[in-house]
Amino acid sequence: MAAPPLSSSTNCFVEPATSPIFGGARKTGKFFEQPHLRILPALRRSQGFALKASMGSPGFTQQLNKSKLETLSKAEDRCDIFDILKNRFLSFKSKYIENVEQFENLAKAQAPKFMVIACADSRVCPSNILGFQPGEAFVIRNVANLVPTFESGPSEVNAALEFAVNTLQVCIILFPTLGIPNLIHFLVWVENILVIGHSCCGGIRALMSMEDDANGSFIHNWVIVGKNARKKTEAAASTLSFDDKCRHCEKESINHSLVNLLTYPWIEEKVANGKLYVHGGYYDFIKCSFEKWTLDYQGTKLEEDGRIAAKNKVLWC
Numbered sequence: 001m002a003a004p005p006l007s008s009s010t011n012c013f014v015e016p017a018t019s020p021i022f023g024g025a026r027k028t029g030k031f032f033e034q035p036h037l038r039i040l041p042a043l044r045r046s047q048g049f050a051l052k053a054s055m056g057s058p059g060f061t062q063q064l065n066k067s068k069l070e071t072l073s074k075a076e077d078r079c080d081i082f083d084i085l086k087n088r089f090l091s092f093k094s095k096y097i098e099n100v101e102q103f104e105n106l107a108k109a110q111a112p113k114f115m116v117i118a119c120a121d122s123r124v125c126p127s128n129i130l131g132f133q134p135g136e137a138f139v140i141r142n143v144a145n146l147v148p149t150f151e152s153g154p155s156e157v158n159a160a161l162e163f164a165v166n167t168l169q170v171c172i173i174l175f176p177t178l179g180i181p182n183l184i185h186f187l188v189w190v191e192n193i194l195v196i197g198h199s200c201c202g203g204i205r206a207l208m209s210m211e212d213d214a215n216g217s218f219i220h221n222w223v224i225v226g227k228n229a230r231k232k233t234e235a236a237a238s239t240l241s242f243d244d245k246c247r248h249c250e251k252e253s254i255n256h257s258l259v260n261l262l263t264y265p266w267i268e269e270k271v272a273n274g275k276l277y278v279h280g281g282y283y284d285f286i287k288c289s290f291e292k293w294t295l296d297y298q299g300t301k302l303e304e305d306g307r308i309a310a311k312n313k314v315l316w317c
Ligand SMILES: [Zn+2]
Pocket: 119, 120, 121, 143, 144, 145, 198, 200, 201, 202, 203, 204
């Protein structure tokens, strides 16, 4: 039996016969499977193959020493993982092709109504949970979905806030219709900032468990942004277990981030003028429920302990 070349195990991205991006074959939504990529895992698991290979080619089996098998195994795993991603991308591409006009418009400009600030946790992707489609949400994710204050200085978060709130304004021009002689201009910008926290947040757990004088760790230096949420939690939930304190702080830190959003003058101005709304969201992936509330700017007394007033509370479950 001829052994497959080892090099084929790493050839994960062999393209099918060249076809134009919007070629007819792909319009069917059926994409090319590459059966040969599945051969090696099957062979590796097959003791029969090892026996036959041994009988047919002693020299070959001598070369398949332990280190090569390990290399082969790693290459297969890598190949399988990226095969999955490839198939998912091609599935996405079939939707792209079905909605090509929409994606061509998105290629020219984006006009998302939402900016979302969510945790980097792999279980809480906003697009999965809330179904945001391409162009609908400007998203930033960080450990524990924290927002530093304006005074904290440059950070990835406030750069994204500035871009979303101040820069991301799209001028939409409607051409005149009958009886309307002039062009109509609309400025479109992000109208909602949604901070999403979640259950079992490791970042909040780190915040709640860190020593006051701890330093040096990148995680510590980041989650310390939420120290006021921790203080409020300690004051309000001192008798609770550590786990319950963390749960309390997961929500407290969301409100803390909403308050910090208002420290940005250009955010507060838009919120005060009703051009921008800031919302909190809490995704409980144990109960699979989602709480949403909106900061009531008029009712919030920031000078009094920074506690927000909330309105429009809903629970989706
Ligand atoms: Zn988290």
